[in-house]
Amino acid sequence: MNLDSLVELPLPGGPNIQWDPSYATYRARVNMLAKLDLPRPNQVPQGFPEMVSAPWAWDGSEYDDGDNYVLKLTEDDIEEIERALRYFKQRPGRLDPGQVSRLTFPLPKLGNRLKAVSIELHKGRGFSVLRGLEPRKYSAFDNVLIYLGVTSYVAEKRGCQDSSGNMIIHVKDVGKEVRNSEMRQSPYANNAQPFHTDVCDVLAMYVQEQAAEGGDSHLASGARIYNEIARTRPDVIHTLADPSWIFDKHQTPAYWNTRALLFSFEEHGPGFCFSRRPITGSPTSPRSPGVPPMTEVQAEALDMVHFLAKKYSLTMRLQRGDIQLINNLAIFHSRSGFRDSQTQTRHIMRLWLRNEELAWKTPDGLKKTWFEKYGDSDRRKIARWNILPGAKRERILFRSDSCS
Template sequence: MVPPTPLRYANEIRSPDLDPAYTSPATPARRRRPRAVDQKPAAGDAVAQTPQQPDIEWIPSFKSYRDRNLRRLRNGGLKKTLPEGFPTKLESPLAWEGDELREEEYIVELSALEIEETEEALRDFKSKGISISCISRQNFVLPTLGPRLIALGATLYYGRGFFVLRGLEPQKYSSEDNVLIYVGLSSYVAEKRGRQDEHNNMLLHLIDLTSEVAPDNLRQAPYSNVQQPYHTDIGDILALYTLSQAKKGGKSKITSSWTIYNDLAESRPDHIDTLQSPDWIFDTFGRPGEPYYQRPLLFNQAGKIIFAFSRRILTGSKVSPRSKTIPPMTDAQADALDALHFTAEKHSLTLDNKRGDILFWNNMSILHAREGFTDGTSRDQKRHLLRLWLRSEEHAWETPDCLKSAWNVAYGDNDISTELWPIEPITDRDHVTTQRRSSGHG
């Protein structure tokens, strides 16, 4: 089914059958009086109503989006110009259409000699007795493949913004060797590695831990098999190493943020204005301190358009209900957030990740999502991916001011002796159910 185009005019009525952080608040949370939802009151309303959260969920409903969108279009008064300084259109290889790309344009096949070189680098590294935290281009030596990976790393910032490295056979290696190979190869793509949670875990296992670890209604998305809507993580570069695939589903979906921007800038400049507004409410889910903080979802930073958001901490989800004491989202925000999702779906590329694939992408120029999935009974039919957060100090874009605190937590000069590298999935119940972390929970 072709994803619906975001609605532009009130007469674009479509069938309902189309229904398809851990983060440190960068600025102190600003408490505000609850805001009224921006819709016109019904005739005869005489009693002030308590502002309510719009009809919006973590997994977007096209019907809710359509109904809200049409109501706002009919009410009128929507802004028809872009915010000052925002470009009319972005012209760049980073602006691509998913359905126009061919696999050979983004899949990089490793040769037998390059795989042999990688295995030799692994043996040499292990013989030195060096900590995994210290893996670098200097001690995981790839004289032939290394320069190729360095060049590919530059394309994440200046080219299309993603590629898939194919050819590894993870079933040949131990769990530890898979991690060492992954980190060693990644050090050539982007040398800086980020901390992914408050416990200093540098590696995250994306795997359905099932109800044996925690009930389905408590496990957060990285440890469940649920669909994840479009979002970004923290940091510059994301990497996913596929150790094994699900029996059904679980494919990764990516979309160019720059293509999304171009679409919305042309069709709905009011959404661009809303997305760049600094008054979005980010739920802290009861973390010590303020109950929420505020910042934009969209940044125009040094000539680069950057989206940075997770729906879960904006809308809440079934396993992370939105805090009742924080101000509601406005109708304009709900409309823009859903438009962002459905526009992403319209331009997306679905990646059929094979076992052994390593997917790298620029988190600052690409949104990502995940299909729901069903695992099989055998180990090789269970979806299991390893995630790294990376950054190239040479090529990194300028970080928006209100994201610098979170970026510093991830990439700052912390004591490497505190880094944790879980070779196997963490099965601690508190770890997989906490609502207060935002490390890629969508």
């Protein structure tokens, strides 16, 4: 079932814009605004470059060959990982996933190659895939330990992903397991998702199983999108960098915060951080009554980013055992809708990570959110590790937390 088709949610008193973008609506809005002959800046804002010349400014056509970004683990690598797993499990005391680190999960040879992957994420193209693990060989608990151990060499600090303290999210369609859940949130559904970023420095996705059909991963360079907009519509850069964007927190009574979608990262230049759901509302999270709508100019900018992401995107079909790693501040991601079968059910474990040595410096507009995820926040004090898929019904159907 495609959730996007269940409910049509025009914004009362605001632009006709949906979570699932319509190209026809976008073009009509571009034409309508052009006819108004609005006064538009013809240069990008102060502090933003005319163009980003960096390895993470790429076109998807440059990466047709997966060998460019896939690190294939050898048999020796797998043996080293399994030795590290045994080392961790033989330690005295309670087996706490939160204690997995470079020290407690030693990878003396592979670790250096994984550190090089982290440099590629932060200073290079911004994404990589580790390939060669076979999740079916291990228990659910061991898969979590392996995942944490391997990724600790890429980015050791883990972010809390919601107000319940969950450190791991299992991305899996639960429609057959949870009754009356047609309007479930996207991590627990099979619908396509538009381009967005999460709330982290490094996004990690460990594929436990592929879908029977679909579920492809799409990536797009934020810098490539920025360059196109800066060249052709510098006024839109002003709109995206303005801190007046309204983010619905999906609470009662209505509550929202405001911030920019585009930031200037010290030493690294422009980077995006947002998802559409708290801005437009979605079929599963309707916009809260009383939350002010965005403007037509903002709606044009929001859809422009999405359709440029589609234009310059890279598509990959991840394999079982892959660990996809993304610099979340440099790269947008989306997914195709998918279908499971009786013998094949898509299941991905998601982590939000940060490498304190290599991380892009957090701008002021994101510091509060980053403190919640990575700092000594109340939600991190109740950190919990979900070893198996599943979540409370409230988390599946209603979520005030967001990838925003």
